[in-house]
Amino acid sequence: MSLSGKAVVVTGASQGIGLAIVTDAIAQGARVAGVARTARPELKATGAHPIAVDLATAEGPAEAVGQAADVLGGIDVLINNVGAFDARLEGFGAITDAQWQYTFEVNFFSAVRAIRAALPSLLERQGAIVNISSIRGRFPQPATVDYGASKAALTNLGKALAEELGPRGVRINTVSPGPTRTPAWESEHGIGATLAAAGGSTVADFLTGFPAKAGFNTGRLTEPAEVAALVLFLASGQARNINGADYVIDGGQSKTV
Numbered sequence: 001m002s003l004s005g006k007a008v009v010v011t012g013a014s015q016g017i018g019l020a021i022v023t024d025a026i027a028q029g030a031r032v033a034g035v036a037r038t039a040r041p042e043l044k045a046t047g048a049h050p051i052a053v054d055l056a057t058a059e060g061p062a063e064a065v066g067q068a069a070d071v072l073g074g075i076d077v078l079i080n081n082v083g084a085f086d087a088r089l090e091g092f093g094a095i096t097d098a099q100w101q102y103t104f105e106v107n108f109f110s111a112v113r114a115i116r117a118a119l120p121s122l123l124e125r126q127g128a129i130v131n132i133s134s135i136r137g138r139f140p141q142p143a144t145v146d147y148g149a150s151k152a153a154l155t156n157l158g159k160a161l162a163e164e165l166g167p168r169g170v171r172i173n174t175v176s177p178g179p180t181r182t183p184a185w186e187s188e189h190g191i192g193a194t195l196a197a198a199g200g201s202t203v204a205d206f207l208t209g210f211p212a213k214a215g216f217n218t219g220r221l222t223e224p225a226e227v228a229a230l231v232l233f234l235a236s237g238q239a240r241n242i243n244g245a246d247y248v249i250d251g252g253q254s255k256t257v
C-alpha cells in the first residue's frame with residue numbers, strides 16, 4: 001500500500017510543488033529521481049537522484065526517464081509536475097506562436113513524452129502516474145489563456161489514458177491545484193510580481209489581499225506540502241481503485257459542483 005521502496009520519478013523537482021513531492025516521497029521511504037534543468041542544492045539535499053534535463057524539448061523527457069530508470073532500476077511511479085505560466089496582460093493578440101508553443105511543450109508535451117518513455121516499465125511493474133494540472137484547466141481566464149488550454153489538454157489526456165491503461169494495470173490520475181505558495185507567486189519574477197506590479201503594489205501586499213479577493217474560503221493559498229500529500233496518496237496503493245480522476249485542491253476558490 002505504501003510508497004516504501006518504490007521507484008518514483010518527479011519532474012520539475014527542484015523547487016515549489018515538485019520539491020515538496022520529492023521530500024514527502026523520500027520521507028515515505030521511496031527511492032526518487034528528480035528532474036529539472038538545474039540540479040539545485042535544495043534538490044540534492046533531499047537525497048533524491050538529481051537529473052538535469054530540459055523537459056520542454058522533444059528529446060528531453062525520454063532522456064530524463066531513461067536516466068531515472070537506469071539509476072532506480074525501473075519506474076513504479078511517474079509524477080508529471082513540470083509546468084510554467086506567465087500572466088498575459090497585453091491580451092490574446094499579443095501572445096506569439098513561440099509563447100503558445102513553449103507553453104504546450106512544457107505543460108503538455110513534457111507529460112506525453114515522459115509517459116510514453118516510462119510506459120514499458122510502468123506496465124511491467126503495474127505502476128501509477130499522477131499529472132499536475134491546474135484549476136485554470138477547468139476555469140479559464142484571459143490572463144492565462146495559453147496555460148489554461150495546455151492544462152485542459154493535460155487533464156483530458158489523463159482521462160483518456162485511464163481508459164486504455166486501467167485494464168492493463170497502470171493507474172493515471174490528475175491533481176488540479178489552485179494558487180499554491182511557491183516561488184511562482186512569491187519571487188520577484190513570477191506571476192505574483194507581475195500581477196502586483198499591474199495593480200501598483202508590492203508582492204507581499206498583493207499576496208496578503210489575494211486570498212479574499214480571489215475567493216479562497218480557507219483564507220489562504222495552498223501549501224506545496226498539501227499538494228504533495230494528495231499526489232502521493234493517489235500514487236500509492238491506498239488509492240488503488242481511483243483511476244482517471246481529477247482532484248481539485250484550491251482553498252475553496254472554485255464555486256461550482
Ligand SMILES: NC(=O)c1ccc[n+]([C@@H]2O[C@H](COP(=O)([O-])OP(=O)(O)OC[C@H]3O[C@@H](n4cnc5c(N)ncnc54)[C@H](OP(=O)(O)O)[C@@H]3O)[C@@H](O)[C@H]2O)c1
Nearest residue numbers: 012014015016017036037038054055082083134179180182
Ligand atoms: N504554484 C501554483 O500556484 C500552481 C497552481 C496550479 C498548478 N500548478 C502547477 O504545479 C506545477 C508546479 O508548479 P510550481 O509553482 O511548483 O512551479 P515552480 O515553482 O515554477 O517550479 C518549477 C519547477 O520545474 C522546473 N522546470 C521548469 N521548466 C523546466 C524545463 N523546461 N525542464 C525541466 N524542468 C523545468 C524548475 O526547475 P529549473 O528552473 O531548474 O528547470 C522547477 O523545479 C506546475 O505544473 C504548475 O503548472 C502550480
